[in-house]
Amino acid sequence: MSNGVYSIAVEPLTAAAFAPFGDVIEASNAARHFSINGGNTERYHDLANIEVDAGARPIISIFRGQPRALPLTLTMLERHPHGSQAFMPLQGRPYLVAVAPAGEHVALSDIRVFLARGDQGVNYSAGTWHHPLLALDGVSDFLVVDRAGEGPNCDEMDLPLPVLITL
Template identity: 70%
Template sequence: MSETLIRLTVEPLTAEAFAPFGDVIATADAQRHFTINGGNTERYHDLARIDPGPDGRAIVSIFRGQPRRLPFTVEMMERHPLGSQAFVPLSGGAYLVVVAPAGNPPGVEDLRVFLARGDQGVNYACGVWHHPLLALDGVSDFLVIDRAGEGPNCDEVRLDEAGVIELGD
């Protein structure tokens, strides 16, 4: 990897901006929602396409992420070629989402960085490149829905050039 660090721009996480990479999981008036349980609960319905792939099954886990310090250097990416992977924050803290389109291993120029609020989850579509968990505000728990089944479902690559994430300017 070269010694040059490419500065990455951080964008707000919106459903429109994130659409090429998967789904934003959040309660919003634009989402289909309706009252259930005798009027006591508002159900926000079908917020993400969970894809366990052929011969897979959806599983639910909790990931506990240690906070990352900024500036943070992005040197690697991973993908899950056989199924989607959803992250829903449980601790309420902001976190970063680094993604690149599915397909060939990404370069730093392919990366997009989103700042997710503590009330927004993401569902990475099958094969989308992403960085592992980037919690910001302390130890953070995430409900994770992904695939269990036969076959290798995690590819990792090192970037030829690193990217650096900074906030606050």
């Protein structure tokens, strides 16, 4: 921390590093996969745990994110307490993922920032704190799977200090 700003290093996105926050969605050899459609298609199966509470349903949307410039300062996080939220990039561009563990309070030292490759998606577990979409390198579309249902499902929290992200 210097000059009232907390700095966080960016780390590569891996399934093991991201496990406390949810799932990494990728067609890797670590995923269960098998041939279908007469051998013309490889299915990478059951890559994320989609969560929705009672009375809700999963939906699919496309989010179009404007590119963020680095260095980037974060001042808030959000969470969805009643369902998971998955993002899969559609243009193959890298993006940033800023997360913190579920809970009522977040310490700045608990925030982690990952650089996701353009072929990796993420699925935030219900209640996981995260920053809204952080597209890089151009306007980027993401396929999003999340919850539709009654009542609010987005809590926001201001961070006690700005968080600076540089690559």
